[in-house]
Each structure stands twice: as C-alpha cells, then as structure tokens.
Amino acid sequence: MPDSTQAPALSAQLLAAAQAVSAVLSGQSLSEALEHAPSSLRPGAQALSFHAMRHLGLARAAAAVLIPRQPAEPLVRALILLGLCLLDASLQHAQAEPLAHGTPVYPSHTLVHQLVEAAHAHRRSRSAKGLINAVLRRYGREYATLRPRLVEQPEARWNHPTWWIATLQRAWPDDWMRILQAAQQPPPMMLRVNTRALTREDLAQRLQLAGISCHAVGDDGLRLDSPQPVRTIPGYEQGWWSVQDASAQCAAPLLPLADGQRVLDACAAPGGKTAHLLERHSLYLTALDSDTSRLARVYDTLQRLGLQSPDVTLKCADAADVPAWWDGQPYDAILADVPCTASGIVRRHPDIRWLRRPDDLSRTAALQTRIIDALWPTLIPGGHLLYATCSIFPQEGEDQARAFLERHPDARHLSAPGHILPGNPSDGDGFFYALFAKTS
Numbered sequence: 511m512p513d514s515t516q517a518p519a520l521s522a523q524l525l526a527a528a529q530a531v532s533a534v535l536s537g538q539s540l541s542e543a544l545e546h547a548p549s550s551l552r553p554g555a556q557a558l559s560f561h562a563m564r565h566l567g568l569a570r571a572a573a574a575v576l577i578p579r580q581p582a583e584p585l586v587r588a589l590i591l592l593g594l595c596l597l598d599a600s601l602q603h604a605q606a607e608p609l610a611h612g613t614p615v616y617p618s619h620t621l622v623h624q625l626v627e628a629a630h631a632h633r634r635s636r637s638a639k640g641l642i643n644a645v646l647r648r649y650g651r652e653y654a655t656l657r658p659r660l661v662e663q664p665e666a667r668w669n670h671p672t673w674w675i676a677t678l679q680r681a682w683p684d685d686w687m688r689i690l691q692a693a694q695q696p697p698p699m700m701l702r703v704n705t706r707a708l709t710r711e712d713l714a715q716r717l718q719l720a721g722i723s724c725h726a727v728g729d730d731g732l733r734l735d736s737p738q739p740v741r742t743i744p745g746y747e748q749g750w751w752s753v754q755d756a757s758a759q760c761a762a763p764l765l766p767l768a769d770g771q772r773v774l775d776a777c778a779a780p781g782g783k784t785a786h787l788l789e790r791h792s793l794y795l796t797a798l799d800s801d802t803s804r805l806a807r808v809y810d811t812l813q814r815l816g817l818q819s820p821d822v823t824l825k826c827a828d829a830a831d832v833p834a835w836w837d838g839q840p841y842d843a844i845l846a847d848v849p850c851t852a853s854g855i856v857r858r859h860p861d862i863r864w865l866r867r868p869d870d871l872s873r874t875a876a877l878q879t880r881i882i883d884a885l886w887p888t889l890i891p892g893g894h895l896l897y898a899t900c901s902i903f904p905q906e907g908e909d910q911a912r913a914f915l916e917r918h919p920d921a922r923h924l925s926a927p928g929h930i931l932p933g934n935p936s937d938g939d940g941f942f943y944a945l946f947a948k949t950s
C-alpha cells in the first residue's frame with residue numbers, strides 16, 4: 511500500500527506546475543489552471559508556478575539564446591521555462607545571492623534530474639527529455655557569462671513585459687523600480703476583523719494564544735507576521751475575520767456613512783468590501799455584480815460573517831445598464847470598485863502581468879467610465895461616490911478621476927488617498943481611491 515502521508519515526488523509537482531505554466535501561456539489564469547492539478551500536488555505546483563511567473567522574463571530570454579527554434583509542444587516549452595526559472599534560483603543561491611523569502615531552491619543536479627523525470631511522465635513531453643536535459647545543463651555551464659547579458663534586457667531584468675515597464679516608467683519616474691521590485695516579493699497575509707463579532711484586540715489575543723503573532727494595520731486589520739493556512743487560524747467558521755489586503759480595507763472607512771442609509775456596492779463580488787461596509791454600519795445595501803457565479807460568493811461571504819439580512823439585496827446586472835436594476839430610489843452612497851487590469855496586485859497574482867495586453871488598459875478604462883457615468887445619476891444630492899481600482903496605471907486612476915470631474919460639474923473631489931503604490935508603509939497592494947460628493 512502506498513503511504514498516503516508521503517510528500518508527492520518533486521517530479522510530479524514539477525509536471526503539475528509546468529501544466530499550469532503552459533495554461534497561462536495560452537491565456538488562462540493561474541488560479542484556474544491550478545484547479546486542474548490533483549489536490550495532493552496543488553500546494554507544491556502553486557509554489558513552483560508562482561516562482562515561474564515571477565521569473566518568466568529571465569527564463570524566456572535565456573530560452574531564446576539556448577534554443578533558437580522553440581519546441582512546438584507547449585508542455586515542453588513550459589517545462590523548459592519552469593526549469594530555467596528554478597535552476598536560476600539554485601545557481602543564485604549557490605553564489606550566495608539574496609533571494610526573495612520562500613523561493614524554492616533545490617540542488618541543481620536534483621532539479622535537472624527531476625525535470626527530466628517529469629518530462630518522461632507525460633506522453634507529450636517524453637520525447638523531449640534529451641532536449642530539456644541539454645538546455646538546463648547548458649544554462650548551468652554558461653550561467654556566469656550568460657546571466658549578466660540577459661539582464662541587460664528590461665523584460666529579463668524586471669520580469670514584466672516591456673510595455674508594462676514602459677507604462678510604469680512614464681507614470682512613476684521616481685518609483686517604478688520600487689514598484690517592480692515589490693511585485694517580486696511574496697505578499698503578507700492580512701486579516702480584516704469582523705468587528706460585529708469581536709474587537710481587534712480580542713482577535714489579536716486569540717491569535718497569540720494559537721501561536722500566531724500579528725500587529726494592527728489600518729482601522730480594522732491585522733497583519734500576520736507569517737502567512738498561515740486559512741483553516742488553521744482560529745475563528746474562520748465563526749466568521750471572526752476575512753482575509754483582505756490592507757489597501758482593500760481602506761474602502762469602507764473612506765465612505766462617509768451613517769446607519770440606516772441606502773448604499774449601492776456596484777461591483778461587489780466576491781464581497782470583501784460589501785462585508786466590510788456591513789461590519790461597520792447597519793445599511794440598506796444593494797450588492798450588484800454582472801457575474802452570477804461571483805455574486806454567489808458574495809452571498810457565501812455574508813452568510814459566513816453573519817451579515818446576510820433582509821436589508822441586503824444581491825442583484826446580477828451590468829451596473830452601466832441602470833434601467834435593468836435600479837428601482838429609482840437614489841442612494842446615499844455608492845462604492846464603485848470597478849473592474850480593472852489589476853496591475854496593483856501582481857505580487858498576489860503574478861500571472862496577471864503576462865496575461866494582460868497593452869490594449870486591455872484602454873478597454874478597462876472605457877468600461878470604468880461607462881460604469882461611473884451611469885451610476886452618478888443614481889446618487890442623491892449630498893451623497894458620496896467612492897471610485898476604487900486595484901490598479902496603479904493612471905489611466906484607471908488619476909486620469910479617470912480628472913476626466914470624471916470635467917464631465918460632471920456637480921461632482922466635488924474630496925480627500926482620498928489617490929494612488930497607493932506598492933512598497934507603501936502598510937505593505938498593502940497597489941490601489942487607487944477617489945471620493946466624489948454630489949453638490950446639487
């Protein structure tokens with residue numbers, strides 16, 4: 511009988527990770543791709559494929575030199591790229607170069623051997639074993655001279671697409687390097703305390719008793735000193751807390767609200783900010799989202815946190831198609847946490863940078879404009895609209911806010927953080943917030 515407690519073989523994890531990398535290269539998101547991995551392999555495949563996403567620029571540049579004619583089979587290409595990312599970390603480690611916390615490091619010979627085993631285990635890559643072995647061994651031999659040449663290319667140096675780097679350079683001439691460096695670090699784990707269930711101090715004490723150290727961040731947050739599996743943190747089932755980044759936790763405190771007000775959360779799913787609004791105030795709240803399956807997650811979130819009530823209405827609709835969902839009664843406050851490129855959260859979703867295309871930016875900006883312009887008439891005079899995106903591209907932030915004010919003379923710009931760049935003191939994700947009041 512095989513021992514079910516035994517850790518899965520590295521070669522099996524490598525194969526699962528390469529399949530996920532291959533899926534991303536064909537346009538699928540990494541989290542979707544990892545859902546297809548067998549559950550026993552998923553944690554390992556996730557760590558390996560996350561590392562690959564953070565170093566894909568270097569690996570591609572190396573592959574272009576080492577194999578001028580790229581293999582036609584996507585799985586073989588993915589095994590080579592994954593192998594180059596991991597081998598590079600091993601070689602850097604051997605040279606005592608500093609590596610990001612949590613970088614997977616294996617002895618080079620073990621790694622190459624296991625990658626060849628991984629290739630052997632799948633019929634689509636079996637015939638490429640020799641090629642994979644040869645490419646990786648050559649990278650090892652030529653590393654000292656080849657690597658410095660590769661990192662002269664921006665994409666290999668920063669591990670982001672060239673257009674993305676150029677966009678950040680234009681937008682943030684003083685900060686772009688810090689932003690790109692922050693994207694390579696594993697993110698901290700932050701909790702938002704459900705203050706309807708217990709106080710932040712209570713939760714912090716209970717975590718300390720369970721051996722989890724943390725410190726306060728923002729109004730309602732706790733930052734864990736080291737990330738923990740969700741189910742091992744006391745109070746998940748009881749709804750004491752939610753996982754939410756510090757920057758995302760800024761939304762609810764920014765909206766000036768009072769109990770009993772009518773509030774619209776226009777792009778609500780999966781419900782992190784909806785829940786935070788309801789934890790802080792008793793509201794008549796409508797949570798809207800255009801994606802049915804994501805909207806179901808809002809319901810689950812509110813149920814777990816004990817926030818579901820007859821005062822909360824969930825609706826599936828396009829926020830920009832107001833006649834389809836509005837009952838004609840104006841809102842006191844609107845949260846518009848609109849869809850965006852997600853350029854501020856690449857350290858949590860390192861595949862995003864490779865999945866986006868330059869024209870996505872103008873497409874999402876146009877959708878954002880359409881949504882907030884449609885929402886504005888549903889706001890009561892004297893009410894507030896908070897515009898939010900998890901993007902650090904000005905087209906989805908500052909530019910969008912400026913253009914909104916030009917189009918709406920009855921909008922007044924109130925104080926809000928604007929762009930929060932990665933590498934900020936709270937160590938929160940990149941975000942943008944603009945708060946507008948309706949004057950008449």
Ligand SMILES: C[S@@+](CC[C@H](N)C(=O)[O-])C[C@H]1O[C@@H](n2cnc3c(N)ncnc32)[C@H](O)[C@@H]1O
Nearest residue numbers: 777778779780781782783799800801828829847
């Ligand atoms: C940034 S996410 C919202 C995150 C959410 N506010 C939270 O804190 O958990 C953007 C959401 O907008 C939804 N969405 C996209 N286009 C939309 C539209 N036209 N109308 C309403 N929702 C839309 C997406 O399905 C997605 O769930």
